[in-house]
Amino acid sequence: MSHPINVACSNCNLRELCMPVGLKPEELQRIDELVATRRKVKRGTTLFRNGERFDALYAIRTGFFKTCITAEDGRDQVTGFQMAGEIIGLDGIVNDHHTCDAVALEDAEVCVMPFDKISEISRDVASLQHHLHRIMSREIVREHGVMLLLGTMHAEERVAAFLLNLVQRLHTRGFSRSEVVLRMTREEIGNYLGLKLETVSRTFSKFAEMGMITVRHRHVRILDVDALKRLVGPPGGAA
């Protein structure tokens, strides 16, 4: 399940995504202590679950995750989709227990960073300290955006925003800015966006009819980014 690492953070090609930049050599060395082990997570299995003890943050090295919470009555909500270079597990810090499930949507590998080690090292290395704060703050700001989406947007706007966000993040990772292979089902997308899977499907079809995208199963090609952007938020447009 977990195994020793073979690539140090200092050599990792994802370093700019999950670690601070501009470190001095001796700081870099301390950072390399951070990742205790790697862990492979098979598609469909969980990295951690609601209720489990929290003791580490995870940096995604490869693969794709969703995080979701479940209410007592069984309703659940996908709170995010995470890809390479992103950090998951922040929810567990408050009460030393995770409050959501992290499920791999494809075979994945994560770097395990024991939280007490993070705390310890960030007391010595100010840039790591600040980096951690920024990561948490970024997550808070991201969730504000999701609240705006869920609170004010219509179905088409939500789906457009979802696609744009996804393709943008993939692009910063070196992938195409117009091709997406969805790693999640329509139901998972809908759950995240506060819509039913049928609505997501219909909206995809509608975008395709309008010539903004092509959809074949999970393969989406974006034909007209600007049209999508216009959908999510009229730029100078009507109030």
Next chain:
Amino acid sequence: MSHPINVACSNCNLRELCMPVGLKPEELQRIDELVATRRKVKRGTTLFRNGERFDALYAIRTGFFKTCITAEDGRDQVTGFQMAGEIIGLDGIVNDHHTCDAVALEDAEVCVMPFDKISEISRDVASLQHHLHRIMSREIVREHGVMLLLGTMHAEERVAAFLLNLVQRLHTRGFSRSEVVLRMTREEIGNYLGLKLETVSRTFSKFAEMGMITVRHRHVRILDVDALKRLVGPPGGAA
């Protein structure tokens, strides 16, 4: 606008709410350095605004705030209501600029804690470090809950959850567990809950008809907590 403090954290009656517990005397002394000044914020004015430079977190000493973000097209979303003992400003850490507005809903006073001072002291005082991490993590978890609410709940469930959450937080601050004086308008409540103000109003009326609450303007009395709880999430109830 801002003025020297007259009550040290070590003497503050809100200490358990916004500061770590179980500090050693010398740590307490360092904590007292945290709050540089106090600042009064008049009702209807902002503590900070989207786009302003971030350099401090704020602990609410008295009063009541809302935070809200605004999309380019003018739509906005209330992301939370904050009361005494709670910390605001976390959104600003990522990019050194605030991304939301913090508006006082009644005359308020906050403790200004310069963020570089927080960082510095938390490098020496591990319990402060952990406390900060917990505060940020708690905010992330809270927002997960809001996402669940916005993504899956019906109007009645949302309003019930809102009232219960409010009264619960007031109760931990020593107020009644059945009396609430709302500090925000129906429109602000609706915005937060992803509903229109008319829907909030109607839902209040419906709850009143059902004998669960009484409403007179902004004064709400909760008559049947359990009924409200049953609304938000059927306990063992129907799936």
Next chain:
DNA sequence: CGGTAGGTTGACCACCTTCAAGGACCGTGG
């Protein structure tokens, strides 16, 4: 006392959900 902001209530309607049926793809096993 009049103006204004905030709140309530009603009628109608739109968007999304619900329910249902059919179809495409994938892995497995014959």
Next chain:
DNA sequence: CCACGGTCCTTGAAGGTGGTCAACCTACCG
């Protein structure tokens, strides 16, 4: 190779929840 089952997806028709629009009311404040 094809048949088979299962999951995932698409599309249609009908219905409901909450939105929209509008009128009226109340409290508050100069």
